[in-house]
Amino acid sequence: MEKFGIDYLEERSLTQRWPQPIPAIVSLVFTLILFYATWWIFQDPRGWMRMYTPYVGYMYTRWWLIVLIWMVYIFNYWPFKRSWLEKTHPLIKGGVLTAVSFGVLYILIKGFFEGLLGNFGLAYFNPGQLTKLPGVTEFFAIEYAALACLMFAAIASWLSPAWVVACEEAPWQDLKQPGKGVSILIMTFFLSTLVYFMTMHSHMGILYYPWQYFTSIAPPYWEKFANTVSGNFHVSWIMCCTVTVWIVETIWGRYPFNLIKRNWLRRLVAFFGIIAIAFAMHFFLYFLQEMTWGPAIRGTRRAFAPDWRWLHVGEMAVFFLVPALFITFYCNNWPKKFSMPVNVLIRTVITIVAAILLYILYYKTSHNFLGTQKGFSHPQQFPMIPTIWLINIWLVHHWFMDNWPGWKMVPKTAEEIARDHEAEQALVRDVRWNPALGWGMGVGAVVGVVAYFITIALLPVFYAAIDVIK
Amino acid sequence: MSGEKGKINRRDFFKGTAIGVMGGTLAMMGIYSYSPWRKGHFPKVERKLADIGACKNIKVTNISETSWFENAHLMGDIKGAGGLLVNQYDYNWPPFGDGSGLGKGSYEKGIAKIKHLLPDKLDEAWAVTEKLSVHPENAGGYACLIELEELNGKKHKYLLDSGWSYKWTDECFKREGIDKMLENREIEALFISHEHFDHFWGLPVTMKYDPTITMYIPEGFYPEGLQYIKDAGHKGKVIKVKAGLNPVIPGMASFVFAIPIICRVYGEQSLYFNIKDKGLVSVTGCCHQSIIQFAETAYREIKYENDNLYGVYGGLHISPFEDWDPKYDDLVISLGKYGFEKIGCNHCTGILCAKKFISAGYPVVEGTAQNRSKDKAYLGNGDKIGFGIEV
Numbered sequence: 135m136e137k138f139g140i141d142y143l144e145e146r147s148l149t150q151r152w153p154q155p156i157p158a159i160v161s162l163v164f165t166l167i168l169f170y171a172t173w174w175i176f177q178d179p180r181g182w183m184r185m186y187t188p189y190v191g192y193m194y195t196r197w198w199l200i201v202l203i204w205m206v207y208i209f210n211y212w213p214f215k216r217s218w219l220e221k222t223h224p225l226i227k228g229g230v231l232t233a234v235s236f237g238v239l240y241i242l243i244k245g246f247f248e249g250l251l252g253n254f255g256l257a258y259f260n261p262g263q264l265t266k267l268p269g270v271t272e273f274f275a276i277e278y279a280a281l282a283c284l285m286f287a288a289i290a291s292w293l294s295p296a297w298v299v300a301c302e303e304a305p306w307q308d309l310k311q312p313g314k315g316v317s318i319l320i321m322t323f324f325l326s327t328l329v330y331f332m333t334m335h336s337h338m339g340i341l342y343y344p345w346q347y348f349t350s351i352a353p354p355y356w357e358k359f360a361n362t363v364s365g366n367f368h369v370s371w372i373m374c375c376t377v378t379v380w381i382v383e384t385i386w387g388r389y390p391f392n393l394i395k396r397n398w399l400r401r402l403v404a405f406f407g408i409i410a411i412a413f414a415m416h417f418f419l420y421f422l423q424e425m426t427w428g429p430a431i432r433g434t435r436r437a438f439a440p441d442w443r444w445l446h447v448g449e450m451a452v453f454f455l456v457p458a459l460f461i462t463f464y465c466n467n468w469p470k471k472f473s474m475p476v477n478v479l480i481r482t483v484i485t486i487v488a489a490i491l492l493y494i495l496y497y498k499t500s501h502n503f504l505g506t507q508k509g510f511s512h513p514q515q516f517p518m519i520p521t522i523w524l525i526n527i528w529l530v531h532h533w534f535m536d537n538w539p540g541w542k543m544v545p546k547t548a549e550e551i552a553r554d555h556e557a558e559q560a561l562v563r564d565v566r567w568n569p570a571l572g573w574g575m576g577v578g579a580v581v582g583v584v585a586y587f588i589t590i591a592l593l594p595v596f597y598a599a600i601d602v603i604k
Numbered sequence: 605m606s607g608e609k610g611k612i613n614r615r616d617f618f619k620g621t622a623i624g625v626m627g628g629t630l631a632m633m634g635i636y637s638y639s640p641w642r643k644g645h646f647p648k649v650e651r652k653l654a655d656i657g658a659c660k661n662i663k664v665t666n667i668s669e670t671s672w673f674e675n676a677h678l679m680g681d682i683k684g685a686g687g688l689l690v691n692q693y694d695y696n697w698p699p700f701g702d703g704s705g706l707g708k709g710s711y712e713k714g715i716a717k718i719k720h721l722l723p724d725k726l727d728e729a730w731a732v733t734e735k736l737s738v739h740p741e742n743a744g745g746y747a748c749l750i751e752l753e754e755l756n757g758k759k760h761k762y763l764l765d766s767g768w769s770y771k772w773t774d775e776c777f778k779r780e781g782i783d784k785m786l787e788n789r790e791i792e793a794l795f796i797s798h799e800h801f802d803h804f805w806g807l808p809v810t811m812k813y814d815p816t817i818t819m820y821i822p823e824g825f826y827p828e829g830l831q832y833i834k835d836a837g838h839k840g841k842v843i844k845v846k847a848g849l850n851p852v853i854p855g856m857a858s859f860v861f862a863i864p865i866i867c868r869v870y871g872e873q874s875l876y877f878n879i880k881d882k883g884l885v886s887v888t889g890c891c892h893q894s895i896i897q898f899a900e901t902a903y904r905e906i907k908y909e910n911d912n913l914y915g916v917y918g919g920l921h922i923s924p925f926e927d928w929d930p931k932y933d934d935l936v937i938s939l940g941k942y943g944f945e946k947i948g949c950n951h952c953t954g955i956l957c958a959k960k961f962i963s964a965g966y967p968v969v970e971g972t973a974q975n976r977s978k979d980k981a982y983l984g985n986g987d988k989i990g991f992g993i994e995v
Binding site for chain 1: 612613614615616617618619620621622623624625626627628629630631632633634636637638642643645646647675676679680682683685686687688689690691694707862863864865866868870892893894896897900921925926927928929930931933934935936937938939956960
């Protein structure tokens with residue numbers, strides 16, 4: 135029976151062509167060249183297609199990410215056969231699969247959202263429908279429609295991988311492709327639609343004058359809690375969910391949820407645990423901004439506006455995703471020599487430090503080469519676009535091109551696969567209750583609490599010492 | 605392994621510690637970070653109460669608030685050129701059109717076509733740029749005249765901004781007698797709110813009548829803007845105002861906000877006036893920092909009469925393109941709390957927003973919709989407003 139790409143990622147062995155860190159550096163340079171070339175072609179306001187308007191470019195970036203996730207995580211490369219995946223040169227494979235992803239992306243945006251949904255359901259998904267309204271210019275019609283599409287994308291980019299990472303594809307894990315992919319796609323799309331209506335539809339409803347009282351909850355139910363009527367409050371926690379899913383999948387290796395033995399309980403706890411961690415991140419990153427810039431003032435613009443602060447939570451969160459993926463894709467999830475909790479803690483600390491450095495570097499320099507604007511809070515400054523665009527390039531490189539040229543793909547033998555599974559199980563078995571572990575947890579919890587308060591106390595001092603925007 | 609009885613296994617202990625650190629931190633992040641307890645960490649607002657003095661009154665004449673005449677044309681150009689982040693000098697708008705088409709221009713190529721005609725032969729310069737630019741007929745501009753009376757009765761005149769289209773700005777200057785005031789050196793200084801095309805590119809019109817006028821520009825001008833001041837024929841003093849509060853004369857100060865603005869512009873300068881027995885008045889070009897931020901900044905920085913926010917004039921940059929966003933509703937909902945008694949908004953406030961203000965019951969001073977202004981919901985071209993004085 136044709137297996138397509140089911141378990142392809144687990145069953146491929148990526149062999150370094152040179153000792154580290156050469157392959158990691160080669161990959162970084164190679165992907166950054168690809169990033170910059172494609173940024174200039176598609177996104178840069180000074181470049182060729184200038185899609186960074188910003189919402190049009192943002193929408194395509196977000197949906198491309200989801201299409202890549204669909205192709206690999208949900209459809210397991212179907213309809214491409216396993217033998218083709220194993221034997222085709224990475225450059226050809228990367229080109230073909232990327233072209234397919236672009237085709238799917240185009241059909242999705244133009245066919246599904248603008249054509250079907252925008253013409254027969256919700257007018258705000260179709261720029262053509264919006265320009266029929268008095269006073270709406272073509273530019274904003276396109277921007278508004280793109281905004282609606284990308285808000286949907288934000289939700290889908292959390293739920294699509296979450297069904298694989300947290301729910302482990304249940305209950306369709308044993309189904310063949312494309313049955314499995316179609317089932318998960320429909321389920322995650324259905325959930326995304328529900329979440330969209332409950333979180334983003336009201337934002338779209340009050341985007342037009344007068345407020346659309348008859349079709350959306352206006353003012354939205356979150357107004358008092360979030361101190362804004364903007365849907366950016368939801369963009370924030372949903373973006374944190376997306377980042378958390380991938381952190382759990384990559385540098386955490388599905389820890390700590392993999393310690394739960396009972397399948398249904400593990401899946402349930404993982405799904406809602408990811409949301410809980412995301413909410414912790416959502417509130418914390420907002421608090422960090424309050425500590426750095428002062429409390430938000432409702433009705434202001436830019437850095438003091440609550441809606442921008444919530445959006446910036448999502449923007450800050452995505453900076454954590456970049457080093458996390460780099461560690462997993464190009465550093466073989468280093469370190470691996472300690473116990474699972476210690477490895478995870480070390481990787482998390484490295485990710486946090488690298489994310490902070492990347493954040494500073496981005497705001498200090500990006501306007502010099504990305505065509506974006508200097509400053510934190512420009513309404514057209516969306517760091518999520520270049521960061522997710524880079525992540526997309528990395529996904530193409532890692533999933534479609536087997537990390538070529540730094541690595542060579544060799545299919546694992548049955549023995550190697552069994553050995554890997556056993557090693558994973560051993561790591562899980564290694565974490566079991568005993569008094570020493572209990573004492574450690576107690577001490578660790580106290581250290582965690584202290585670290586939290588030290589962080590918020592030092593942050594204003596740290597921020598004042600670094601002149602990020604000159 | 606837990607080791608011998610009574611001894612703690614170091615490896616297990618560290619394993620537990622790693623679990624505990626992450627658990628403890630995450631728990632605090634989730635429970636504490638958005639709780640009311642967090643507010644205890646915020647520093648108390650210390651009011652600096654800088655004394656900028658007080659003046660008797662100010663009168664503002666709207667020379668032009670119409671920066672462009674057709675929104676669809678402007679937004680079509682912005683869309684065609686690549687969006688709101690494209691450098692404004694690259695759009696190929698007048699006066700920097702070079703004939704190469706939308707989004708393909710540059711300051712150097714554009715100014716080369718007209719530099720020799722500035723500032724005296726503006727009709728000729730505009731005729732040249734009309735042929736080379738994208739949508740020259742759409743250009744308008746923003747400018748206003750501020751007349752201030754000191755407590756001792758001494759009067760001062762200032763210009764805020766200098767429009768965009770040479771043709772339109774000159775026409776407006778003549779309509780309001782600004783040309784004569786400049787020629788007679790009655791106007792003491794030109795404050796440029798920010799580098800945007802509709803506030804700054806009409807600079808040669810002011811230079812035509814008074815090239816020696818002192819200019820106050822906000823810190824953050826790009827090299828093209830600084831060069832344009834020279835190329836426009838300016839021979840007077842240019843004061844680059846640093847971010848923060850900058851007192852000018854008793855009762856008047858400018859405040860520069862270091863903020864990024866669309867079309868690759870950085871920094872905005874707005875004006876504060878402290879009116880005796882009335883309170884604080886803000887006069888703004890576009891107020892990209894938002895009127896509420898401007899009011900909050902005043903609260904933190906300045907001492908003003910009766911601790912009262914009295915009035916507003918100018919663009920409030922809410923829906924300049926008649927676009928909307930729920931965050932603008934946050935502003936409409938919140939503005940009422942600040943208690944402004946006289947709101948003379950126009951320009952980039954947006955007609956839709958002015959109507960929302962009126963619906964919310966705010967004291968908006970309505971206009972006459974004359975001289976190509978589009979709606980009576982706000983102060984139009986040629987309309988006047990007084991603070992501490994009736995006009």
